[in-house]
Amino acid sequence: MTNSKPTAPTAPANPRTTTTASLKRLLPFARPALPALGASAVAAIVATVCGLTFPLVIQWIIDGPIARRQLGGLWWPAVLLVILGVAEATLFWARRMLATRPTMRVEASMRAALYERLQQLPVSFHDRWPAGQLLSRAVSDLSTIRRFLAFGLVFLVVNLATFVIGVGILITLSWPLGLIVAALAIPLVLLSFQYESRYQILARRSQDQVGDLATVVEESVLGVRILKAFGRSSHLRRSFLRQAGDLRDTELSKSKVISVLWAVIIALPEIALGIALVLGVRQVAAGTLSAGTLVAFFGTAMGLRWPIDSIGWLLAIANDTAAASDRYFEVMDAPVTVTSPDHPIPAPNPSGRLRLKDVRFHFADAAAVDGHPADTLRGIDLDLHPGETVALVGATGSGKTTLSALINRLYDVTGGSIELDGVDIRDLDLDVLRSRVSVAFEEPTLFSASVRENVLMGKPDGSDDEVRAALAVSRADFVDELPWGLDTRIGEQGMSLSGGQRQRLALARAVVAHPSVLVMDDPLSALDIHTEAEVEAGLRSVLAGTTTLVIAHRASTVMLADRVALLQHGRIAAVGTHSELMSTVPAYRDLLASRDDAARAAEVNA
Structure with a gap:
């Protein structure tokens, strides 16, 4: 048997797979959470609308009570602003509460499905895959997916809706100025598509390197006795630092890609707002636009800064999640070659032939x-x-x-x-x-569990008497000298026991069920x-x-x-x-x- 295991690929298994296609594969797991996520998105959109209404109320104040010097008329706008502020805060709280529990259940169900799949997959699969790669998929990749569902996916919808609603308000206030702001959507979309493919490759490479690094850590922990005995700790440390350095370089490359995208995303709105400001001031001076309308326009425009600025960040999360989805389904799609037949033959009375x-x-x-x-x-x-x-x-x-x-x-x-x-x-x-x-x-492989639990893996419904009978067969009388007898927890891999003690417990586990x-x-x-x-x-x-x-x-x-x-x-x-x-x-x-x-x-x- 070969013990070599492959190094994880540094690009998607299928380079033609789009981010959207990778994310769609999450739908069967995410479907139960969609109603709650939809409600969360609605709450966030309504909260955003409350925020976008602030500038309109301010326009009312400037062009109304202030322009007419009727200070008594400020009470109702002030009350409305307080109501809008409380509503916005409450709705954002509701958004988070609506999304958190369902997405955690999605993560839990995906993790349970992955664990079940790992148990079903044949030993030949585990011979080829490093444990750290599987561990990173079960922990960090699923956490990435949960965060995207709870936050990234919701705000992709919310920010798009906010941009459309906000631009609609801007065009209503002043259609020439509104079109200037709306026009920046075209270069933003083109730029996002340009950077997506580059970031997708780096996102996959980074997650594979995390898996490789987890493998090194796992092996160094499990093999710490060997490393210390042979004085090889420094050797493995150099290997760890080299791989950690590779991961750092990949993360820096990701940062460079996203920083350029983010810089352009920030610069384009600044240019558009600068142009709109010059034109807006000239219209106010010419008397074709009221001061309140100009203030409302720029208040609404500034309210659109977060939806626009977050485009790069949300695209990065989406690509990270697509890579995590690909990695997850690489395991889920692996063929289960050792299975029960569809129509098993009833087992004859056991004789042991x-x-x-x-x-x-x-x-x-x-x-x-x-x-x-x-x-x-x-x-x-x-x-x-x-x-x-x-x-x-x-x-x-x-x-x-x-x-x-x-x-x-x-x-x-x-x-x-x-x-x-x-x-x-x-x-x-x-x-x-x-x-x-x-x-x-x-x-022998022992688990971080009690002596009783380790032996009863051979017969889950066995009694203490059966456990002790099996221990007697394997001459594992040392169990009685352990601090809590059968209830004594064995450390990871049973390293707290000698090699002979581990073998005797493993032998007891094999004979406890009286197999044929x-x-x-x-x-x-x-x-x-x-x-x-x-x-x-x-x-x-x-x-x-x-x-x-x-x-x-x-x-x-x-x-x-x-x-x-x-x-x-x-x-x-x-x-x-x-x-x-x-x-x-x-x-x-x-x-x-x-x-x-x-x-x-x-x-x-x-």
Whole structure:
């Protein structure tokens, strides 16, 4: 198996995808929030109209009570201004309250859908994708989408409506001056389209770099013991700083693009207002325009500054969100290749009969030979009888772990078939299959949860008695010495425990459900000789009634088996008892002898 993972692309997967098309993909998730967002937009538009009414009231004051020197007539306009101010503030509060909860629910539903998808996707997908890239999509990208829905989308609508309403008011007040302000919309639209494509590429690159940076941080935290032990912290720090510098450069490039756009967006209204001011003053001087109308015109025009100035910022948010949407749907669109059949065959009564028939397998990224991917497994035939224990031995890289991952469909065979109780495992419901086949991996993965919760992942409805019985089998009596026994929380990856303790808990998790088939990938490799002997004694009671395939590297583990299968060059080279193979198969004898010598040397050094 290759462990290499791709570097995230620095441009959209489909460069022809427009911002609008990317944003439209959010519609199925956003649809429940649309009524609230519509109400939020209406509240904001009405609040803006209240603000645009201020200059008209001021026009009334200047051309009315002030021009006629009737100060008593100021009361009603003053009361109206207070009402408009209170209404504007209240409506903006309502806008935020209307948008916040629904958009948070959208974010939560998208995050839940992404998590569910990650659980459905095959192991081959996770082999290729760095964890930091997935983490950044689940956290920062979804936060970007929520902010756009709650604020950016609403104000794209609100600011457009504000501009149209405001220009309408300006034209009503003075159509020549109003047309001057309206004319600036043409260069703004053209300029926005010009800068959109450049910013879109940079937005995608930035988000991919955030994912890469998250991967470096995650690996440095999980591997902190290795980094400290080998004194390599400074090396990874340099790598982190280099990637952080790349991200900084991308963000600076984004800032340069948006700053130019923003500068022009600010300059154009200033020019238009300057021209309008000169013409307006001349009209007032000529008596064709009242002073109140000119003040109202410029008061309304200044009220349009925020909708105009925010165009660049809103376009930036829209492009960031489009890139986040593309990244999100890259995961959601990934094919789920290991699934339950549409019409699964009812599982027969469990007996534990396991049969491998001409099993072939290659990884998707395997090197091609004669135009075809090279098989890791090249035709495996193996029959395990109910209750039988078969040890699988072979040199490093022979495909033992790969074979073990096929039994419960972590990967699917690319040729041949695997049958459980006479039924092809691809015809069984996936949940049923995995309830009957348990796996204990060589590298145990524990979660930040209690001992009880970690063990019961093998049987969610199990009792404490079943947990303790499984711990007894794996000889994990150290649990009783932990501060809170079964309730003791294990740190991330179980690093607070020794390697042997982690393996014993993982073994307890595998046996707690009393599976029909138990697959053990060298589950005792981290144990010393004495503890291994104790665990093997406990396992014998379980293995007596369970069909077991155990990947073995030491003769002591092989002794647990009724039969032994030698895997060589992707094929089963020999099958027999341990003593038969020792006497008749030199390759088997040499393999076990070399490993026992290595194990004894490691024990002496320890």
